[in-house]
Amino acid sequence: MKPEDVKWRIIDKPGETFKVHRSIYTDPEIYKAELEEIFEGNWIYVAHDSQLPNANDYFTTMVGRQPVVISRDDEGKLHGFINACTHRGAKICRKKKGNAKNWSCPYHGWVFNPQGEILDIKSLDTANYPDGFQKSDYNLTPIKVDSYAGFIFASINTEVQELEDHLAGAKVFMDMFSEQSEQGLEILPGTSVYTHHGNWKMQAENGVDGYHLDVVHASYLTLAGMRAKEAAEAAGGDNIKAIQPQNPDTTGGNYALGNGHVMIWIDIANFRDRGLGLQYDSLVERVGEHRAKWMAGRLRQVMIYPNVILFDGISTQMRHWRPLSQDETEVTVNCIAPVGEPAESRKRRLRQYEDFYGASGLATPDDLTEFDACQEGYYGAKSPWQDFDRGMKSHQMGADDDARSIGLEPESSAERAADESLYHGEYRQWVKLLSEGAD
Amino acid sequence: MAIDLQLTAEVTDFLLEEADLLDRRDWDSWLELYEEQCLFWIPAWEDDDVLCEDPDNEVSLIYLDDKNRLKDRVWRINSGLSSSLIRMPRMAHMVSNVRIKEASAERILVHAKFQANAYKLDEHRVDFFFGDYHYELLPKGDSFSIKTKKVIIRNDIIPRQLDFFSV
Known part of the structure; x- marks a missing residue:
């Protein structure tokens, strides 16, 4: 959406008036831009520390339109990924929350760890992939995750500013x-x-x-x-x-x-x-x-x-x-x-x-x-x-x-x-x- | 276990009477079914198959351990001060699978299944909750009174509102 399609909808005259145009609540084009720039471009609250307290705990949720999984590795560090197998796109973690040392995709059996690294591709020895194939290219797609005072936020946009600056x-x-x-x-x-x-x-x-x-x-x-x-x-x-x-x-x-x-x-x-x-x-x-x-x-x-x-x-x-x-x-x-x-x-x-x-x-x-x-x-x-x-x-x-x-x-x-x-x-x-x- | 057909029929009729009072919005008669020291409880879910069974440490959707708190909710409907209760949904409660789990001279424990259908006038839509009723009934004259009603809602994403009349 072009800036000029957005800016006219807010009238901001300090000391005089502050108005919003009600199309911001109903216009499908505005809604699409909000998903892209706000819900998938910025930090989004996803969970509290106490919802995944232990090593190898995971928690699934949505950021904007996108399914994500938040995990805690065995050193306590938080990670976040798009919750979709890098093979054919099936959601990997299906439950709301759980604890697992590795995640096996229920569709074709590819296996990942809570750091998002691919551990196993079923029958790789008979796969006949082309010469340029690198297993490591198939790690899960990371998103940005950080926490402050126990509150965990995630961002699809990995270039987003640091969480503390945002807060x-x-x-x-x-x-x-x-x-x-x-x-x-x-x-x-x-x-x-x-x-x-x-x-x-x-x-x-x-x-x-x-x-x-x-x-x-x-x-x-x-x-x-x-x-x-x-x-x-x-x-x-x-x-x-x-x-x-x-x-x-x-x-x-x-x-x-x-x-x-x-x-x-x-x-x-x-x-x-x-x-x-x-x-x-x-x-x-x-x-x-x-x-x-x-x-x-x-x-x-x-x-x-x-x-x-x-x-x-x-x-x-x-x-x-x-x-x-x-x-x-x-x-x-x-x-x-x-x-x-x-x-x-x-x-x-x-x-x-x-x-x-x-x-x-x-x-x-x-x-x-x-x-x-x-x-x-x-x-x-x-x-x-x-x-x-x-x-x-x-x-x-x-x-x-x-x-x-x-x-x-x-x-x-x-x-x-x-x-x-x-x-x-x-x-x-x-x-x-x-x-x-x-x- | 031998089935007490007479008791099952009497209990079933009592549950259907409660359902009908809710559908007819006869709140005063509905309240009369409850003991003064009663419990009306809808536990929340913690995970797919884990229900919150410890109301002092876990969240309930509704936990009213005193008839006065049920009266509060009826008062709210009658007050006209709550915009969510001005256009009440048209409801039809279905109650079935009534089974006596325990019966003595002091109390009767009953399990049943329900589906409570709502047509919402504001939203032009139909919603329903379904699940289980667990009752503790006390014999009272030639009928019963409700000591405890625990409602387990199995489809617990709530479309805008859940109240005592919704289940």
Whole structure:
């Protein structure tokens, strides 16, 4: 796609207006360019360390349209390959995850190791390959894989910039997330996958949208209040203790973290009811009061562009997605938790996770219904523009005092979680990637 | 094992009654089938053939260990505050393969298979979940009440929504 076919769809006039043209959610040509430049040209979150902890573990997934396998060799190093036999293209690793010292292609029996090297070609001695044939030309096709703070990313583009440079300001919050436990974090058993009608970019917007909270999740927030009252009257056992964030329209804040990554934060009234909140006093001892407040007392939702959000608020969730078409998206969700946390905290974390998140919770189905409604509305081409101007007057470039207090140097800061100015960071990266490609 | 045809017929009728109440959206009558201290549980899957059977350490799709939490979900439908529940799907639950696994004066353990079909008005599409019901029923008068309902969903990629009425 030519840069001039992309750039007109975003109107970026700092201090005046920031608009996107709704064709970005519906145009098949845009979708194709996004797959090439964003999902297959940039870093994509694929897994957490705890999902392949041991030597010779592997994990299969998709990066954009392409099947990949992530492996850990016997020295603990991560590798990634296109999950297709170099012989006739059959997927080699068929299961979601496993452990194997070598991988034998189920089609014609070629054998590879977790470093991607070809070990055996069946009946090579009778193959009559031409003179130029080199077995080593048939190693698996590598992709780029790296991890930060236990979060594993992959890129089809082996020329992509280093992961740490790509993550930019998001690293501050990834560190904060992983510091919940001195023993690290683990994905808890039990993965849920759901699909919805609606362009993938709504996933990247809505998880950091403070403005929708009290409207879309009115039923959840009302129930949270009713349960708190019920518990106070000691009428019944509320074993969940629904989390009650403060008003995002007037409190909290958001940051654009660079390279399209963005986050929102809001203080939580009853944070001592959270899994980590139950351990608050020992957390203060370990990391100090200010950092403990950020870690346990503040809802933080950090979107690492383009495909994952680290949720630490209602509970702790990793949510990542891949587009199935311009109109359909597939989402994978996991509960992530501190290794070795007390049983009481683990149980509380799980119940709060199930209560709110996922397509079987009390909140996510309402978000997904709105994505469907937006996707329908986006086809109303006579009404093509929408703005992200909320908060523009108080939006500031660079760090505010809260950012400085945790050593964060964001691209921009906003003083309310409901402000929409963080999307400028997202869509500036979108324009950059589609018109210039990944660095 | 000798089959108690009378008990099997009574239990089957009870399960079909629950299915019909869900299809007719008679939530209040549906709630009456449950004990105050009940468990409604849909475990998540960990891998192809590995179900998460330890709800205190592993994720469930739904884990409600108190009737008040079932009432929460009914309240949410009635509240009009949840956009996913405004246009409710038209549902037809099929229940079959009903087998009594254990029966005593105190409780009856029942396994059954289900398919719950949904026509979704927003999306103009048909979805269904299928799988297994595991019940712990308590004798109550000339019928039963539900102490535990564990639902194992075998097609667990969720199209937009999964709630108590979806299975």
